[in-house]
Amino acid sequence: YNIDIAYKNLKGSYFKDFMFENLSVIDRKNGLGFFSKSASIRPGAEIVFYLRDVHFIKKGDEPATAYDNLSGLVSIPFSSRWTYKDISGKVRPSRIGIDVNGLIATSDDVKLSLTGSIYSDNTIKSDIVIYFSDKLIKKMPEELSKVIMRDENDGWRSLSVKLEGNYNMPSIQVSGKLFRLNIGVASES
Secondary structure, eight states, X not given: OOEEEEOSEEXXXXXXXXXXXXXEEEETTTOEXXXXXXXXXXXXSSEEEXXXXXXXXXXXXXXXXXXSXXXXXXXXXXXXXXXXXXXXXXXXXXXTEEEEEEEEEEOSSEEEEEEEEEETTSEEEEEEEEEEOHHHHTTSOHHHHTTTOEEOGGGOEEEEEEEEEETTSOEEEEEOXXXXXXXXXOOOO
16 A cells, blocks of 8 residues: 554554554655554454554655645644644545544644545545634634634634645635635646
């Protein structure tokens, strides 16, 4: 599957549950992946996972975090600068990619909910809800944080996003409190 997998220690339970220490999984083609200090993975037709102390890996230069535009806000949770306390969900591999169901990621300042498909041709089709803490909301212009985000509990706000297309430049549909905005990538002529 063109994926590099490395780990420090592995404990298994009769091929039902695998417990990994220092697990990293990186897609060789695009250099994207993750590192988890500990991981519990239950293989099967649908792979159930629970990861602790996780951060995403991106090979090459990563742009600075942008809090003042939609593209920047959508990319925040996928930045390698965040360490998530835990990430859980289910994936189902197929011949054309991976289906992700109920992925939940939580950190002190960002939370993420994702369901969708990631295809081997570098395309994605997903529904994402990103939650931002009040600490991050303060870094955003009010017109973004108050107009496009929904109020949540304890000062958090959420942004609902639909991503489709090539994940380097996908089309984005943002649903706010009072509107739905479609942003597509124009083809070069």
